[in-house]
Amino acid sequence: MQLSERAVKEINFQQLFGLNRTIAVVGLSAKSIRASYEVASAMQAYGYRIIPVNPMLAGTYILGEYCYATLNDAAAALRVEGIGIDIVDCFRKSDDIPPIADAAIAIGAKVLWMQMGINNESAAAKARTAGLQVVMDRCIKVDAAIYLNRRTQ
Template sequence: MAFENPSREKIKEILEKAGNIAIVGLSDKPDRTSHMIAEALQSNGYRIIPVNPVVSGEILGEKVYPSLKDIPEPIDIVDVFRRSEYTPEIAKEAVEIGANVLWLQQGIINEEAADTAVKGGLTVIMDRCIKVEDSLLIGKRHG
């Protein structure tokens, strides 16, 4: 069966319930899209957790982890800023850590990753920007 994103109502519910958002491929460079989106999510009240094996220390004041498995707390959404071919492995890790949602950013589509995540009990959102959805569906959470 062809993949279909959840309804806007379901996406809104996911965002309203989201606590920790692990951002895979979050860049430490402020001019990169992943950095700008993470910063926007953070300023809107979400807790972001950077995942990047080549950056150590902190990004946006949060400790960076080399992989999802290294994060010592539960993750609600795994938001992915990596090319499509890397997503099946990320989906496997998301299932292993018991995340609730695998979110592939705009322009990222991988049926294998979606299949792995759905079989593992995760909700999957592909080819959508989490910041855009948050702005459209939630607006300002805190402030």
């Protein structure tokens, strides 16, 4: 069994989705046909606040929320509102994850989530050591839907 599979089994998804309400989506696209947009839109519909992070779209609005260039910029702006970023959801290549993990640690995020097809064991280990929960190679939209379905049964 790989470390990532074992770590996922140790995560309490009910607690993860129940306690964490603000999700920074790194690599969020403004194009509705992109997976990042679809996933973020669904999470927003589930009641989560989505914070777009994309340096190419910084200063624009995606899903009605201001888009920031970096996680640090987003965290600083939200601090003014008294809000922290709970989950950092990554739609970037696996090789791009280490600096995102470092930023997630620096801003005090609680969860580092790497979407389907994204794995970076060294970044995951660093994030876990810093106290973050880490999920790799899973879709947050799918797991949230499962959690929400179980909660209503």
